[in-house]
Amino acid sequence: MTYVPSSTYRIQVQPAFDLDAAAGLVPYLERLGVGAVYTSPLLAAAPGSTHGYDVVDPTTANPELGGEQARQRLVKAAREHGLGFVLDLVPNHMSVEVPSANPWWWDVLTHGRESRYADHFDIDWSRGPILLPILGDEGELELRDGRLAYYDHEFPIAPGTESGSAAEVHERQHYRLVHWRRGNAELGYRRFFDITSLAAVRVEDPQVFSDTHAEVLRWVRAGEVDGLRIDHPDGLADPGGYFARLRENADCWLVVEKILAAGEELPASWPVHGTTGYDTLRQVGGVFVDPAGEEPLTELAATPAFHVEERRSRRLITERSLVAEMRRIAALAPGVPAEAVAELMVAFPVYRSYLPEGLASWRAAVETARASRPDLAEAIDTIDRTVRAEPRGELATRIQQTSGMVVAKGDEDTAFYRFPRLTALNEVGGAPDRFGVTPEEFHAGAAAREAAWAAGMTALSTHDTKRSEDVRARIAVLSELPHEFAGLARRWSARRGIGEPTLELLAWQSLLGTWPVTPERLAAYLDKAAKESKVRTSWVDHDEEFEAAVNAWPAAVLGDAELAAEVEAFVDRIKGPGWSNALGQKLLQLAGPGVPDVYQGTELFDLSLVDPDNRRPVDFAARGELLDRLEQGWLPEVDDTGAAKLHVVRTTLRLRRERPELFTGYRPLYADGPAARHALAFHRDGVAAVATRLPVGLARTGWQDTVLALPPGTWTDRLTDRPVPPVVPLAELLDRYPVALLVRENR
Template sequence: MTPPSSTYRLQLRPEFTFTDAADQVDYLRKLGAGALYASPVLDATPGSTHGYDVVDPTRARPALGGEQARQALARKLREAGLGFVVDIVPNHMAVEVAKANPWWWDVLRNGRSSAYAEHFDIDWSRGRLLLPVLGDDDAVAELKVEDSPDGPELVYYDHRFPVAPGTEGGSPQEVHARQHYELVGWRRGNAELNYRRFFDITTLAALRVELPQVFAEAHGEVLRWVADGDVTGLRVDHPDGLADPGGYMRRLRESAPGAWLVVEKILHPGEDLPQSWPVDGTTGYDALREISGIFVDPAAAPRFSLLAGSPDYHAVEEEARRLVTDTILVAEMHRIGALVEAPDAPAAVAELMIAFPVYRSYLPEGEAHWAQAVERVKAKRPDLASTVDVIDRQVRAEPHGELATRIQQTSGMVVAKGTEDTTFYRYTRFAALNEVGGSPDRFGTSVAEFHELAAAREAGWPAAMTTLTTHDTKRSEDVRARLAVLSELPDEFAEAVERWTGQHGIDEPALNLLAWQTLVGAWPITADRLREYLDKAAKEAKLRTTWTDHDEEFEAAVAAWPGQVLGDRELGVEQFVERVKGPGWSNALGQKLIQLTAPGVPDVYQGTELWDLSLVDPDNRRPVDYGVRRELLDRIVAGELPEVDDTGAAKLLVVHKALTLRRDRPELFHGYRRLRAEGPAAEHAVAFERTGLVVVATRLPVGLAAAGGWRDTVLPLPPGDWTDVLTGTSAVAELSGLLSRYPVALLVQGDR
């Protein structure tokens, strides 16, 4: 297995197909990318804009061009010398459009006698399969029976369901009563659902890929692509939902021995991938946290805490997780609790989920995390101690038993929904830290910690993916880079927020603070984009409104806010943005160069080779203008050295030079050693050496400028003559000269 030198992430969708991707292969080659890394390409729900809602794993998605177009893309990539990395979704399948999913349709039609009855994680002991799709239970009266080429179907508006053979006749309600499924009001799903789902999404039904037959059928087509040489790498989505992630990884590695294999595993600070997983590493959220964190000034923490009202992060997180266990994942708590002979078992299970220090354990590995959750609950809830002891004994006695398995599968759901999707929208002290895999209570990363973790990655996981932006990040890398500048101007920003709020405040403090940070970080932004973001943020926070229980008056006020603030030219937001934009560019170039050259396999998310000020999905799936990028890249290849300005061409220069060097001179990217600057501004330099390669970046640029610049600060270079690949000039030790053109430098020995 040879990992790619780098990857370039493309979001495929009906508006950007296999053919459209093929049209960009020559650009990706010229950019320096080592592989195209595609979002899921198997058949998905009709109209899907992301592909994670797979309905048929046995064929390439027709809406992307189907098998012929997929083969053409693979052929073009191979001819260009690029790899092809595909995102796969083993945990669940989409059932929103029942007829689009042939496996699910067969289960609905034939019940437990279906050949696919065991493919999905269904609790058949509870009777009929509950489908919460009706407006309310009384809507059963609105059902109709209609003929179709495949036989009679029960119809509820756009929903269609099969009628089992021999159950025809009588009223639609009588036909419904004879089916293997029961259509009920949608609100009953969270409490009564009898199939496992992806988080709280009832339209995504969980698969049992721990069963060899299910694994084979769900992966056969993709593994054929790997065997044919069309696909060179696999990215595994949401491994924490699997019954046996380690067993799954071992089976996948055996089935695709030559593929680069990375997993979307979110690691908390200090957590490592299980050693028994035969994978190449994570998809890089850990690297994101480490790299972005060094551009945040930790000294600003007290002022931002004061601005936010000094909330207790862990209290906010606990409350949010409890909201999840008590309202959103009630069905899961009861299903697990039923495996324990104690009346308060569901409550004890919920408390264990809330107390988990990481997403999940992988027993018997990670036993310390399980023990920590047990002790936390017993200390906090002594009334549940005896039941927790029963659960603990049962889990330890059978670490691969049903109780242990379901607890582990579900803890990740609670953490993700409670922390990422709720706490991160409630605890808005400093939004740059509220990222997937992030720890908002830790105000940045020290330079020493960054170097230590980078060296550890080189030693332990050199082929792991690293990233700064993904389809799941809460905001793009360049938004975070600009927000990091605010940590150098805490008083100035706090005073501005207080002044702005006095004129156009949102009547919910956490959302209000998040809104002003978002406005500054993503400026210039349209009212429509900002409105859609704030609507999602308000509903994810679940403080004043939710996706299911709406406060219409509050939502209307939030919807009106973007127009009000963008229309108020006297407010001064634009002037403040001008103050932080330049330092934000410096941060963006610094973190990008570090990510592209540090240990690991760097990924570039589509479009982010120029400045990209995107927010959470679907905002980050907007079309990318490759015409502009091609034109700028041609000029850079021809020798142009762009200014650091609004065009973003300077970032394209950094991306192009770093990726090309990784691809063409892989021997430079081994080893890792911290380099230390010396002099009055030494703390503003981040530098490291690899094998014949030196990387230098500027951190905390506002403070650097305020102190008079680099002055006599030097970076002692290893012996030899060094050339800056970015500028083509000979390197000098004085940072005032080395970083005179750009706030970053990429040095190689010799004349390039």
Template sequence: MRPSATYRVQLRPEFTFADAAERIPYLRRLGVGALYVSPVLDATPGSTHGYDVVDPTRARPELGGEDARRDLAKRLRDAGLGFVVDIVPNHMAVEVAKANPWWWDVLRHGPGSAHADYFDIDWRRGKVLLPVLGDDADVAELRVDGDELVYYEHRFPIAPGTGEGSPQEVHARQHYELVGWRRGNAELNYRRFFDITTLAAVRVELPDVFHATHGEVLRWVAEGDVTGLRVDHPDGLADPGGYMRMLRAGAPEAWLVVEKILHPGEDLPQSWPVDGTTGYDALREITGLFVDPAGEAPLTELARSLGQPVDYHEVEDSARRLVTDRILVAEVRRIAALVRGVEPEAAQGAVAETMVAFPVYRSYLPEGEAHWAAAIAAARAARPDLAEAIEALDFQVREDPHGELATRIQQTSGMVVAKGTEDTTFYRYTRFAALNEVGGSPNDFGASVDAFHSMAAAREAGWPGAMTTLTTHDTKRSEDVRARLAVLSEVPGEFAGAVRRWTGLRGIDEPSLNLLAWQTLVGAWPITPERLRGYLDKAAKESKLRTTWTDHDEEFERAVATWPDEVLGDADLAAEVEAFVARVREPGWSNSLAHKLIQLTAPGVPDVYQGTELWDFSLVDPDNRRPVDYALRAALLEEIEGGWLPPVDSSGAAKLLVVHRALTLRRDSPELFTGYRRLHAEGPAAAHAVAFERTGLVTVATRLPVGLAEGGGWRGTVLPLPAGEWTDAITGAAVTGELSEMLARYPVALLVRGES
């Protein structure tokens, strides 16, 4: 059942099923159609996100368990709201082995375990390798405690009849081998989630494994408790299309959306029986509207002058090679071993080169053959010395597109692209951070209005049930940070001068992080030293330039850690930053309201991430999982419901007004949100208006507000409206097509036919 709109909350031990249930009256008043929650199956003890599932057969006790889940579902039904649940089919958590009963049984009984086939383990290579020791020599520190082998806080089962002798002798008899953590990247023999060895891949392509891992959630769907499912990371699955067909068979009436990240120009496989993606494509399209192409050259020159690499493709290529050559070595070797008739070294080179060259996250052979062909062609061009090996790889994959070789290279290409691009390049190529977003391309400086309308119309025609989003738990920064940063493209010279001056005073000794730090400070201002410090530490390690999560440059990390206090503690410098923020704050608010209204009224099912109905200047996780002040939001909403039209100011109440008006209209008058037609403004400032008509509804939004103001405002620009009387649903005022009047109070308008 497709909802009118969703509201995403991050459940955790501090925000449980019961806490979510308490928010239902507020969400109903806000206008959402469904509550959308992070994973709710049992997870690693203390997990703050829920993606580390340990037992898919029960609702998570730390959230309140089955009784609290059922109560939440009932209260949502009684309020007329849907219930959308995030599910994680690709992997399970094994960090706390005993918390995962299936994994514990596999470690205890090895290939003889009833669950041995549940996990993607290469049993041909012998024991399960567990890289948990500080070093291989640390086996000397093992001890036996009853029927468990213990290494500090880690506990592992002892197979029946193997517990005699020293801890080292006991260890030698097990179905697993504890080794130094560094060996994992090269020798791991179970598939993992990206480079996270504590998340073991699950073989949901097998029907019995699918039913074991999905039975409980599908029971909730069948009983009417759950109305929609969001599928995490489908690109990691062996057969995404087959999985989607099994899921649809088990949930024939549910709304199904998949976290499939589409590169520009890529389409969702049309054979998947789903309603669409989770909306990163819409995020990219909408964000691009508010980026001024004229800012590209000055911001590129700023980056170059500070020592930041400005050839995006070189940076991305280097980052992806880092992933194949150092981070996912075990995966590359496992795939290369499947290439027949090719020397191991050449096979590894061919596999790595092909995955580095992928133009999208993965292909879905035989669908998406053009993407596979493009990767092969690019790999051949880059490494002519490996031409024979690449040709052999290509032939064998095409020969059996559902075989193990084809399956594994497609599963792993998505890991290389995501880890190399999103989690490395986006922290190295920091020319303009507003574009460094999941599903985006930092090399594409903005999007034309024509392109936006074309893609919106295509979504209405092909995927009207797809989710659209501006902020998620995975975005690199919130929508309001991105909206403010977009203003920098309109004042690139001012920003470049400021950054050069600030860098001279207190720059970070690594150009990419330095440029990212100043943008982050401006985009998220005001921000505490603690929040900024946490973000910069993560950014420095993700970039893998001067330090990493595993190989630390302690001196550099100390310098990064002290930077926020030094900058914010320098009264003169902090005042300069604050003054610059004041320059871009109001245009940033205009961008925020504009892209939010577009998202909420354009084709697709809009999602509102927790708390973003007010201004929210969160950064990447875990910053975006901070508690939300719902009491404040409820109080402001009550005033708005009473007729208050708040000013556009630091309270963010104007955004709450826009969200409330758009969501309630979607919920109460769904017939208005069909069809799609671009509307054209006419006059000297026509380029600053984005407008479209649905069915009896017109959205109008301002773009590039700095340029609009500097050009003298709307200056008689009009938007010819379809026949009839029109009222702005946001203000309640009757309107004509004169934009200076229509947008006098707010930079957006939501027009409906009829009188107020």
């Protein structure tokens, strides 16, 4: 039987927190109740990499993290403490930012089409020399130590082409160094999204698969890796075929970083255990949003409907960032203009259709594109006929590999920053157009997960989330106070505005969600948000005056004593309900169907924003001290220390690990009484979870005589060690914590 962990704990291994540091953390994780250590990628990465997704050599453990011996020490530590080991794996691309660091890419640049690695990368060799868009407006090429150099960039020289000036040598190479602005329109190799420094590899080729996976599969066969998290499957030519080959070579737990649209399912043919949990994140977080806040917050944001902004943002991506990809696809269908390809990309209802399984999604995209651009209908029909006739042909494959790029860059990295109605909903895998999730939808999703994907991962925070689970939990409170927040936001903006309304509203929510936050952290986040939204500035075309204003805004707001006092007073008003939401969503995730992941540090309240903010150092010593007290029977208050969250995490994880038989099945439980809508509860096979929702509204009335009936048996709340009657008044059950974890001691 394939190993499935009781839970995972994600560690971002980096030079500042290397493999030996991770090994030193293992005893703490065992005490916390974790089932498996789960690390970011460990293969050799670009120099100084802090995340590991920029692999340069898949044949060796990253020497900057301690190398092979340190990796073995981490595995040994996990084994000695009874923990599994799960590894993040990147099959889609490799880093080429520093060519000399990547021996395969260096060989391709040196020998061109004759390189033994020429077919390892997804290069369009019909385009001639490989374009490398790194040149700026100044500086010249030079010859340096037998290499071609431009500032600190160095490139190989093909044998026999060394004579002459730098410009003459350059003209003889298998690559061409061009201005950086030419990359988005003229690049001749597939990349990861619009990042030219990450070149895609052809892992669908058996030899490439073998070369890129041999080392990690050696670790799996040696019993040193129990599970793999597969990054970005949507970029692969044939994800289903890839997973089948991987499964043949790795009998271990497999989860995939697949973002599912609301209502979408993983392809049934994939031999995997499930996703990495963004679908769960949407459902769990959304059930704490008050639908009554939709109208006033929509009025406050004053933006177009999300589907309008979404289409506009996707089109922007096809016209600016991914022009080269649109042209490469169009070239496969003679007579079809690139804009017809782009229109199809914009129209996708999901990230990617997996033909022939995903034919319904494909047809929906075709119909939407035709209706949107009747002038391109003939060209769209040509693409449609070709794709359906050859669903595994190159045209179909390229379109499928690219649609996810357009959707991800258009939605998550553009539209989500332009639609600040309630930013708690603007999360990876989220649906900002849906104002929250009903309890009925939550229960249906959990039951479906238990039935079909019980071994899939669930998550609330990841290295890719736009804001941490606890920031979202606090921002969700605004849906219960929409008029009050709207009035404050308008007054604050009149006093200290940024000059771009959507960024302004996002900024106030970010400030409230992360308070207390330093001006430096908030400024760095808003700089990224402004560039991602692409309204007044962008990563490519800078408005330096506007960027300077954005950078100065946090310090100006926090330095305005009267305004800062108002902000702090409102934070004090929403902080308590935010803690309630945070504990509620954490319990629902940890006790619910699936394998729960805890992102590093989030066992306490964590108010992080998008990367790199969420890769800041974690104070594990402080967490260890709090854990010491919990182990001695301490019942902490719900306060800024976050100890109450640690209590919930530790209690639930330890119970999952020690008594896994309790965590099977799924059945909703419904409260009865005037405040019933404020309780969300479910029962599994001997354990029940109860969470408070919409706490601001609840505070106005209290639980009154609302009760919850439990299945037959003798029940104990593990968070308070108190016995619980079969019909329990919620005012008694939730008098100390807004959540309860109930265990049936006998049947």
